[in-house]
Amino acid sequence: MNLLSFIKEFPTEDSCRNHFRDHRFAKGVICKKCGGINHYWLSGKNQFECKGCGFRTTLRSGTILESSKLSYRYWYIALHLMSSTKKGFSAHEVRRQLGHKRYEPIWAMMKKIRSAMGRADDNQKLTGMIEFDDAYFSTSTPKGLRKKIKRGKGSQKKSKVTVMAESFPLEIDGVAQRYCGQFKMKVGKSEMKSSTQRLVETSIDKDSVVFTDQSTSYVDLKNLVNLHVSYKSEKQNVDELKWVHIAIANAKRNLLGIYHVIKEKYLQHYLDEFCFKLNRRYNSNLFDNLILSLI
Ligand SMILES: [Zn+2]
Known part of the structure; x- marks a missing residue:
């Protein structure tokens, strides 16, 4: 996805949130209380409601966005920057691009994205x-x-x-x-x-x-x-x-x-990002693939 199509598809916070919700629905929501997999979407509350027991799950709960206060749009812009280029971006650069004051939340967001990339690849062993x-x-x-x-x-x-x-x-x-x-x-x-x-x-x-x-x-x-x-x-x-x-x-x-x-303790995160992209070099929809790995 290039910059123009990203802006067209995700012009607002709502467009990003709806996209995230659709992908979460597609991957499947599991009720923490009864283990049920069928849910209603309560649009006014931005929550899923279990059809079996009525337990509610927020859209971010159980995903890597769970404890983040950053907007969906921030996450989506960061995901776009990280998936659309072969190289990559430092948290300093993404913070500048977002015009955000503080460095730490942006750095934490990118660290979580890189960890999710690593987990996605850890699921599969090399063969042959x-x-x-x-x-x-x-x-x-x-x-x-x-x-x-x-x-x-x-x-x-x-x-x-x-x-x-x-x-x-x-x-x-x-x-x-x-x-x-x-x-x-x-x-x-x-x-x-x-x-x-x-x-x-x-x-x-x-x-x-x-x-x-x-x-x-x-x-x-x-x-x-x-x-x-x-x-x-x-x-x-x-x-x-x-x-x-x-x-x-x-x-x-x-x-x-x-x-x-x-720093050595963060080297694995950078290598995870590098390998995630390398392993999906023929994947035409890296962005959606990345969203699914966050959920
Ligand atoms: Zn339930």
């Missing part, structure tokens, strides 16, 4: 052939810890991110190539094997074939998936782990272009 590699992203260090970091590194440090990509060979006109499917990027809590193990169990289908370089942290992968192939030569790494490397380079360039510094 999967490229798997670790990358190191620059993040800032909390003030109290800066002294402990070695000289020369300043306040910057690197955070480990495990990057996974569905990658399948396809021969077209006699030329063999690798094509990519879905991606995942996860900030590693530690260098420990147990954290890699948990990550693989939650991210990758156990019948998959996983391709890596020779890093020793991957030695236990063979127990977690159908087959683990590790490439010995540098040339194989470049050829066969092509999509994870492209995704890593793009993600780094993307984050660097938008944010001055990133």
Whole structure:
């Protein structure tokens, strides 16, 4: 959706609220009291009423808008900005665009949107052939810890991110190539094997074939998936782990272009936004898709 069609479709608070209500109805409202799924809409009160027990549910209740005081239109403008561009926006920029005084509520709204994006992708495991590699992203260090970091590194440090990509060979006109499917990027809590193990169990289908370089942290992968192939030569790494490397380079360039510094504890949110959009690169209605993931 471009800016003109967004303005045409969502000119007022009511238009945004009605759109949100329709999508909530379409996804299904569940009564907190009796578990009923059939509801009336009380337009004067902006609430759903359970047909079974009469319990009322507000339009925001149970969605990520629940505790937010910001208008539907603010949320919709932020969602439009975040879904209509390949890059992304910082909360500072969105605050400026909205003309809102305070930074915190805008930042909190965008953080919730990014979390919802992450949850939407966490619902699905990667399958088939999967490229798997670790990358190191620059993040800032909390003030109290800066002294402990070695000289020369300043306040910057690197955070480990495990990057996974569905990658399948396809021969077209006699030329063999690798094509990519879905991606995942996860900030590693530690260098420990147990954290890699948990990550693989939650991210990758156990019948998959996983391709890596020779890093020793991957030695236990063979127990977690159908087959683990590790490439010995540098040339194989470049050829066969092509999509994870492209995704890593793009993600780094993307984050660097938008944010001055990133705190490690928020890095996962930015990667979630990056992957959500990357995984829906052929989706013609990213905006509605995003609305559904908030409900
Ligand atoms: Zn009920």
